[in-house]
Amino acid sequence: MTEQNGTRSGRRPGRSGTREAILDAARVRFAQVGFDKASIRSIATAASVDPALVHHYFGTKQELFAAALELPLDPAVVTRQIAAAPVEKLGETIVRTVLTVWDSPLGVQAVAAFRTLLGSGDPALARAFLLEVVLKDVRPRVDSPPGSGARRTTLAASQLAGLLVMRKIVQLEPLASMSVDELTAIVGPTLQRYLTGEL
Amino acid sequence: MTEQNGTRSGRRPGRSGTREAILDAARVRFAQVGFDKASIRSIATAASVDPALVHHYFGTKQELFAAALELPLDPAVVTRQIAAAPVEKLGETIVRTVLTVWDSPLGVQAVAAFRTLLGSGDPALARAFLLEVVLKDVRPRVDSPPGSGARRTTLAASQLAGLLVMRKIVQLEPLASMSVDELTAIVGPTLQRYLTGEL
Structure with a gap:
């Protein structure tokens, strides 16, 4: 400096x-x-x-x-994989893709960035990132009935954020040691319900 | 001082x-x-x-x-209400009780403590609090099949933590403005499934 x-x-x-x-x-x-x-x-x-x-x-x-945001990778790497999934597979695809990145060597820096953002970061920055980058492409795909897409995607984001908090920051067992396959099978349906189910 | x-x-x-x-x-x-x-x-x-x-x-x-932990109230105030609920009502009771406290005037300080814990706090402190205070009484009540209680309660904690992160820290709309009733109706079944459903 x-x-x-x-x-x-x-x-x-x-x-x-x-x-x-x-x-x-x-x-x-x-x-x-x-x-x-x-x-x-x-x-x-x-x-x-x-x-x-x-x-x-x-x-x-x-x-x-x-x-x-000090993220270790271009978010397009993740959003492209999610965009390629059919709507009825979005839940499991999102859980699997995001957990796989966070469990990878790049994930260490993503966890650090996430901690900073939650601890002392500007919430407006986190909101803009989530609404205009992460959730943007999914929102219109799950907007049924019309107008519900924003509610659906922010609910899905809440489950995903909590999973990352408990698995990667708090490191709460046994959650922290469960495999990506196991968590995808259990948490995927939660996201799918938020995105396309009756609410 | x-x-x-x-x-x-x-x-x-x-x-x-x-x-x-x-x-x-x-x-x-x-x-x-x-x-x-x-x-x-x-x-x-x-x-x-x-x-x-x-x-x-x-x-x-x-x-x-x-x-x-710089929490604004004795956690027993919350855990007693949860202990009084029948097992089949745990999902909605937990969501409603916790959201109501966090939306109350006391919640401001709870959010601040949560931010500190996530941002720069010792994860071991958060783990001890969750495992030995918050989740302790619920775990044996949902331990079916035997041994699944720890998995069930930490999954429920992940959804609840994410809800608090997105509603109170990131303040993501429309999630941040949804009523406690509405969130209880939507997110309660997620916790109930984690606690007592097929996983």
């Missing part, structure tokens, strides 16, 4: 450099206006850098969001 | 006084050996105070644990 030299005129000086300035601006912007409305351009302006530099450092806007 | 005068010989000096010394010792002890094995006497010894003083300040061991 060194003081910048200020060779790029107009760029905000900061002890953590350009990359951190972009991430700081992204966190503020995503929390303030949400993922959809936060443009790369507006984040670049807030960080006093060229938009091309944001793309150069972070890739897509979704990858920038993942970096701002 | 003033420096103690040291009139009680042998008591550990500390900037936060006797009460904080007892709470610190309690947190260490509960995390190390669990709730059941942590005696008031051993906590008093670690804090270099008389056991009677621990009772004087905090009441029962369960109340001391609640204070160590």
Whole structure:
């Protein structure tokens, strides 16, 4: 963490450099206006850098969001697998896909990011990430009757979040040691009911 | 928080006084050996105070644990209501009782304590609290087939924890604004299935 030299005129000086300035601006912007409305351009302006530099450092806007949340992987890796599942298999697919990532070596950093977000993070950032990235594609697929999709997906998110809290943060046994197969068989139907069942 | 005068010989000096010394010792002890094995006497010894003083300040061991976790109420208030419910009503009773407390004025401090525990707290403390205080009385009541009680109660805890995370910390809508009645009707059956259904 060194003081910048200020060779790029107009760029905000900061002890953590350009990359951190972009991430700081992204966190503020995503929390303030949400993922959809936060443009790369507006984040670049807030960080006093060229938009091309944001793309150069972070890739897509979704990858920038993942970096701002200190997630170890592009959420598209997970959301693509969920998008490929038929509606009647969403429950088990979501449980299996998410638990598999969290149990992988990448999961350690995901747990750390999740702890930070729950403990001291800005709830608006978590909300924007869940509503506009994680749940966005599933919501219209389970919107039956019309208007129920938001309720259905946030209920599913509650079971999944609790599973991650108890398995990876609190490490409550025997839950923490149950296999992905076993948890998929037991918790998959809960998510499926929230997503497509009678509520 | 003033420096103690040291009139009680042998008591550990500390900037936060006797009460904080007892709470610190309690947190260490509960995390190390669990709730059941942590005696008031051993906590008093670690804090270099008389056991009677621990009772004087905090009441029962369960109340001391609640204070160590910075919970705003004695968990017995909740566990007694759950104990009074018949097994086939446990799901809805647990959801309704816990949500009602968390939505009450006391809930603000409970949310803060929960955030601290998830963010930077000792997972062993959370485990001891859940296994030996919160889930203890329910476990033998749902232990059918024998040996399944621990799995059943930790699964139920996962749904409940996720509901609290999404409703009270992340404040995800529409989940955060749904009424206790509505959530009891939807999420109660999930807990009931985990506690008494086929898994």
